[in-house]
Amino acid sequence: MPGPHVPRPTLEAVAARAGVSRATVSRVVNGGAGVRKSLQEKVNRAVTELGYVPNIAARTLVTRRTGAIAVVIAEPETRVFSDPFFAQQLRGISRELSAQDQQLVLLLIEGSDDYERVGRYLSAGHVDGALMFSLHQDDPLPSMAGSAGLPTVYGGRPDWPARQGERPPLYVDTDNRDGARQAVRHLLERGRRRIGVITGPLDQASALDRLAGYRDALSGVAEPLVAQGDFTAEGGERAMADLLARAPGLDAVFAGSDLMASGALRTLRARGKRVPEDVAVVGYDDLGPAAWADPPLTTVRQDVEEMGRVMARLLMTRLASPDADLEPVVTPARLIVRESS
Amino acid sequence: MPGPHVPRPTLEAVAARAGVSRATVSRVVNGGAGVRKSLQEKVNRAVTELGYVPNIAARTLVTRRTGAIAVVIAEPETRVFSDPFFAQQLRGISRELSAQDQQLVLLLIEGSDDYERVGRYLSAGHVDGALMFSLHQDDPLPSMAGSAGLPTVYGGRPDWPARQGERPPLYVDTDNRDGARQAVRHLLERGRRRIGVITGPLDQASALDRLAGYRDALSGVAEPLVAQGDFTAEGGERAMADLLARAPGLDAVFAGSDLMASGALRTLRARGKRVPEDVAVVGYDDLGPAAWADPPLTTVRQDVEEMGRVMARLLMTRLASPDADLEPVVTPARLIVRESS
């Protein structure tokens, strides 16, 4: 087994081998602008023969560019982390970053100690930019990133107030409101009129937007009937029982997540209600639980991976031209009809 | 908004402010060994006043230590990525690494191009070590890591043959065989005797181990009854139908994953079999789907987060003393009894 310190050839070695100066090798390695073709070839040959790989620490030291992006995820206890949402998002980010030869440094925040650690890391110039998820109102991270001058893109519309003299935050979100509208319109088209909603925690922007979409679709057509859940299956179970108690004749439910919808399914089965004959059910997310449910759930799909990719792309664009005016991106949602409605 | 290049104080600046040499500041910043208390305080004060943060690029350049660990995940299409398994594993790793002030660089592999990219990255000295998941027999990564002399710990028992003259690979796995044994013994204790098994793909070590545990428990007590699944709900559905066709009087099923178990549940319900009265069902994993199933699944829990932590710890130990003889770690599995058995 080779030891842990396999000595690697340096620019110097390549230069010697190719019979040119270090500067020329550097130019070739970085694109070859302004170097004669013949020399370029000679250098490239030496690079291959020696198996030369640039030392990024040395490069970073002079360029002040790290080639790395931080992905910051706060509170991995939340649903972002416990369902495939997170994994898909990461996959999209990873795809885009590796296409651009950038590395992905993952920073998970769990306790308040971690904030300090991560804040320090972000301010220390270890990364060129950051992607941040699931921050809440009073999260200290955005202002840390701001004062460190670290370009940042947020996942989900930030719900903190715009700060004086700062640029508006750049973010990528899905069109939660429109997704909810599609779901409820679909139920209306199926002839349902007593349509309840099970919301997520109402301090989250996504839950609020989905509730707003529900109200939009119902406005002037039927009375809203709202129960609050918490994005878990148990919460969905309880909220469903609540709705049934308040409106025994209800004929449809729109749940703000698939997990809550499958909880609702359980309550409905326990009460002897058939789905979709007696009560139609529509969920939100389409990330696994929807397809595993019995019956499989009609739901709203968000292209989570695409969101990840767009976030990364937006950040790279900002890095390339820091002064360009960039707009937040909202990606579309799409209804997926299955057997529960 | 501060510009992207906020100039940061250097060691030099701190030294000047504290009235000492750069070397002394360096010593203090790195633990302060062999520096007089009074001087240490003086330096620390200067550090705080100036908001000094070491430049790791410069440090890495001379120490050849990056302070970063790569987490390599191949084929994120697989279950490792699509269920919370992955997220929890990452959380454990992240916890341990940040406790040791190491960064987590995430490398996802999706296509064959990515292998080259990742191989290059690992060989380029960007990280001090690697944690690798879900590799298959002929995966090129282990030998890349080996020839680059990069200390590596694997998640799951590697199923490739030990290579000549190389150290045996270091890995962390759960005791799949014992977990399966516990599951089947539990069914026997409940008085079941016609117990079928739904396995995962038999080219995966975990699936093989769970099947072996099933056979262990049944040996001398009852005849094995095996159907192969693929770790998906649909596969479980089909395998259950297969078992029922071959053994209509079957009174229990052990599925090699919760997702397959919930598929089995669906088939059983469609056939009018009550769970657990007619057929008892036990799954494996306990990562979400088990608790969401109806009825909630008896299953085998693996402490996934702990596995992640142990992997990270093992790697750090190897980094600290490269020549110590370290053993693979097998973490225990535990039966969780719910309503399906």
Add this chain to the structure above:
DNA sequence: TTGAAAGCGCTAACAA
């Protein structure tokens, strides 16, 4: 178009 040379910020011999 190429090369010489300075220097990025830090650590680690070595000397005092």
Add this chain to the structure above:
DNA sequence: TTGTTAGCGCTTTCAA
């Protein structure tokens, strides 16, 4: 116990 000094490997003026 502290300071001086010589690099780590690279990019980037500047001059040729």
